[in-house]
Structure formats: structure tokens, C-alpha cells
Amino acid sequence: MSFQCRQFYLKDDRCAMKVSTDSLLLGSWVAVEPTTSCILDVGTGCGILALMMAQRTAEQAQIEAIELDAEAVQQAQENIVASPWPAKVQCTQADCFAWQPQQPVDLIVCNPPYFTAHLASQQEQRRLARQGTQPLTAWLARMTTWLSPQGRIAWILPLSMETRLEAPSELSLRRRCEVATVVGKPAKLVLLEWTNETVECRHESLSIRTADGDYANEFRQLTSAFYLAGEHQTS
Template sequence: MPNTYFQFKQFRVEQDRCAMKVCTDSCVFGAYVEVREAQQVLDVGTGTGLLALMVAQRSEASIDAVEINPEAQLQAQENFSASPWSARLQLFPQSLQEFAKQEHSKYDVILSNPPFFLSSLKSPDAAKNMAKHTGELLFEDILYFAQQHLTEQGKLHLLLPPAEAVYFAKLAKASDLYLQEVLQVYTYHGGKCIRHIQTYTFKPVPVPVVKEFYIREEDKVTYTSAFTELLRPYYLAF
């Protein structure tokens, strides 16, 4: 049975009411995206609030978080309120579509670990379906919001499986958002790529920068030095 919470160095994520628990690839995403100069950040589909909290720890930004699931809303608000950065974290308990209808300032960074699995069989767990499958939150909704609410130099960051990432990149180009960088995340040296961390801007580039990131060594047990250094500010073990 998963823990009811995940303890980081500077904050705790309670997760007993959320379908999607804290996972390694989300932690890599939250630690990797560039936010040091950002003043306004939006986390789309915040779930437990993990990404918003990780961003708050290493920036001075004001962070808005959108979440549609009622149980996750309560959990995220609980985690925000208990954190050292509660004054900079604001939860909007609604869909991105409803959030988009309101007046908002521009965001320097929009990040999302959105529903994916476009063609996978759905789980009988309704909450997990909403968290992992496109349906309540469409890729097109994210792109439309980014078009309207990213600053001119702003960045959109996505965490997606490889196949869905390729599909999203095609949709983004048609919406005048261009892939700048891809971090390909592998379970271990010699293993398979499990996720792409993508960065989009309004500026076209001839060829996106592609990097590789390995969580564990070939023995499938030892964490790589790159993973250890990236997560050192967050993980108690490092």
C-alpha cells in the first residue's frame, strides 16, 4: 500500500486522497524545469500540488494551480497551506476551460503533467482515468491557453510518454508553439525511454535540442549521479 504522504526536505506531500501519487518521473520534471527568473507560474492539473511546491522551493514566483478533481483540490490546498510558501501558492478548484474564461495576467512558465494515454485501455478507477487519460483536459485546451496566456518569452513545459509527446509536438506547431528542447527520461542505462520533458516557446528553432537523462545505472538499483544531483535539494536520501 502506498504511503499516505511523501516527505521531502522542505515540504510534505499528503497523497491519500489523490489517484495519482508522487512518482519519480514527476519529481524529475519538477526539479528540471527552469523557473529561477519566472515571476508568474501556472501548474495545470496540479493533483497533490507536487510540481507547484517543487517550483516554489527554488523560485520567488507567484504560482497558480488548477485542479478539477474535488478530492485532489482538497489535498493540494492542504499541502499548499502546510508549506513554507503558502503565501505564493493559489489553488483554482476548476477545469482549465473554466479558468481560461477568467481574466489572468500572463505567465512566464506554464507546466503540466497532463492526462495522456491517448489510446490505452482505461482503468475501472474513475479518478485514475481522469488523471491519466485525455478527456477532461485535452491537449488542445492546454495549447489554446498557452497561446493566450504565455508571455512573449514564456515557456510551456510538458511531461508526457514518448508517443504522446510526438503527437503533442505536431499539435503545438500548428498552434505556433515550437519545441525547443526534449529531455528523454530513461529508467536506467540500457532501459527504455519512459517520458519526454518538452519545452515550447513562440520562437521557432531549426532543430530542437535533445538530451538524455538516466534515473538508475545499468544495475537497475544505483541512482545515477545526474539524478542524485538534480533531486538533492528535495530528496531526504541525498
């Protein structure tokens, strides 16, 4: 499989989890401040979030991506080399519960392995990508230790799993966006952005498609820097 964005091209055939709307939503929605210079993508897969951050940041920004699966790391590295930002993004094979960044991180983006309620896949690579080795609360607590004083963490999750997630006391929820697959239908996903600073949460909502099946205007506008004419291009 492959995925063509406006400024870069991805292959994901050797990755357990393929390019999905989830990552495209998160990479488009998360706030990227002008002062954001150190970004981390945890569980990068084929590298899509890391490359989205590379497209959205200043030339001097540095993006690091970590991934547990060796085949996904190799494919992400190939996608990075083929992109316009090979010197800006670095991908490393690592377990986030053993790895440590060399400096505090301004922004962490993650599409975490949240299929913990599902039966384990018989294929180990896909099982780890879908379910991980630790509960989500442990993932969030681990990432919190890497943040700079004004650092932020952004995730996407099924709405049903939000109540199971206990954020560390030092984090404040900065933004929250409920995502419905179709206009007028109940939300199924939630985008979350936490910060080290004490802030009041901004609540948002978004629909991906209209009742007719077309992409909703709000979704097209949000992802316009990445989607080609608002369409998911695969081959």
C-alpha cells in the first residue's frame, strides 16, 4: 500500500498498522507553535506523523520518531529519506519504556496502540502495533517525563477509551475535540492535547463526512495541507 500526500509519499506495506484517517486527523489538528523546535512521534509506524510535523514546522525544528517494530522502522527511514526533509527527521528503533530523549521535548504526538479490548492478533507484529505492551495510562505517564516546561502531548483515541485514561496530575487538558464519522452521528473518536501549564480546556467538535458520503468542509479545511483535494489516495 502507498499514500500520496501533497508534499510527501508514504509506503506502509511492511507496517502492521497502515496509514489511517486517525493519524491524518491528529497531525492536522495538533497545534504547532512557532517556538516548537523539538518534536517526538511515539510509535511512528511508517513515519506519517513525523513527516506531517516536518511539513508544518520551521526549517530549524528537529523531529525524532521512535518505533518498536524493526520492519516499520526500516520503512519509516526509507519514507523519510524520500521526503523533502531527510535531515530534519530521525527515526530510531526503541521501546518507549526503555528509551530516553537527549533533551526535553516541546511536542509529543502519538496515535497509541489502543485496541486493548480486542482479542490479541495471532500475528505478533500486528498485536504489538494494535495493543502495545503497557496500559495507555502508563504510556501517558512515561511521555510526561520527557516534556519541556511548556511542552505538550497530543493523542487520538476512541471516545469510549477516554474515561479509562488517567492523566498525570502535572498535566492539564488544553484542547479536546470529539470526532464523528458522519455529520449528525455520535462521535467515535477524540483528539486530546495536554500541557504542563495550567490552562482552561477548549472544547471542539468535527465531522469527517456528510450524510451523502462526501468529506465534510471542516474536514477538508483541516487536512487540506496534506490530502490531495480532500481525498484519500491509495494504490
